[in-house]
Amino acid sequence: MKTDNLDAPFSPAHSRAPLIVAASVSTLGGFLFGYDNIVISGAIGYLSQLFRLDAAGIGWAAGCALIGCIAGCAAAGTVADYLGKKKGLALCALCFALSSVGMLFASDLHQFVLWRLIGGVGIGAASVISPNYIAEIAPTRVRGAPPTPLRSTHRRSSVPVSSGSPPAEFARTLRSPPPDIQS
Numbered sequence: 001m002k003t004d005n006l007d008a009p010f011s012p013a014h015s016r017a018p019l020i021v022a023a024s025v026s027t028l029g030g031f032l033f034g035y036d037n038i039v040i041s042g043a044i045g046y047l048s049q050l051f052r053l054d055a056a057g058i059g060w061a062a063g064c065a066l067i068g069c070i071a072g073c074a075a076a077g078t079v080a081d082y083l084g085k086k087k088g089l090a091l092c093a094l095c096f097a098l099s100s101v102g103m104l105f106a107s108d109l110h111q112f113v114l115w116r117l118i119g120g121v122g123i124g125a126a127s128v129i130s131p132n133y134i135a136e137i138a139p140t141r142v143r144g145a146p147p148t149p150l151r152s153t154h155r156r157s158s159v160p161v162s163s164g165s166p167p168a169e170f171a172r173t174l175r176s177p178p179p180d181i182q183s
Contacts, residue, residue: 019137019138019139022133022134022137023134023137023138027130027134028126028130032096032122032123032126032127033069033123033127036065036119036120036123040061040062040065040116041062044058044061044062047061047112048061051108051109051112053109057109060109060113061109061112061113061116064113064116064117064120065116065117065119065120065123066120067117067120068116068117068118068119068120068121068122068123068124069120069121069123069124069127070120070124071117071120071121071124072092072095072120072121072122072123072124072125072126072127072128073124073125073127073128074124075121075125076088076124076125076126076127076128076129077128079091079125079129080128080129080132085129085132085133085136086133088125088129089126089129089130089133091122091125092122092123092125092126092129093122094122095118095119095121095122095125096119096122096123098115098118099115099116099118099119099122100119102114102115102118103115103116103119
């Protein structure tokens with residue numbers, strides 16, 4: 001059984017696709033918190049009419065996921081150590097799915113808040129586990145290094161930051177092999 005060695009020197013035959021896919025999927029953990037805030041902001045008017053909420057009820061319905069986020073962040077390390085980061089992220093996804101379905105069928109504010117709390121646990125845990133998983137799957141030669149666009153500018157600190165347009169510079173750094181970090 002042959003396994004890919006992500007720590008091998010870069011060659012055109014070596015594909016970065018699995019690493020890019022895994023990092024892209026796991027970065028969604030950080031994206032979810034902002035997405036949740038945007039979605040609840042758009043839905044709060046309808047929720048206040050559906051559940052006949054006063055100002056405190058609106059605030060609680062919108063902000064209760066933060067309590068779940070705190071609990072998720074606090075428990076994420078233990079969960080990731082026990083289950084592993086990949087299964088921990090799968091558990092976060094299960095929290096998101098259950099929360100979405102639960103909120104859809106919530107008949108009162110208490111049920112809605114319960115499902116928002118569960119979604120918050122998933123968001124909080126994902127925000128801790130995702131960066132750790134990305135660091136774990138990164139090739140050894142680039143672990144701990146700044147992200148690619150910053151790495152290319154950091155190593156040329158005595159010259160202008162970008163020789164071309166920022167998008168072109170970013171694309172160039174993605175195509176080129178990462179520099180040796182041991183300088």
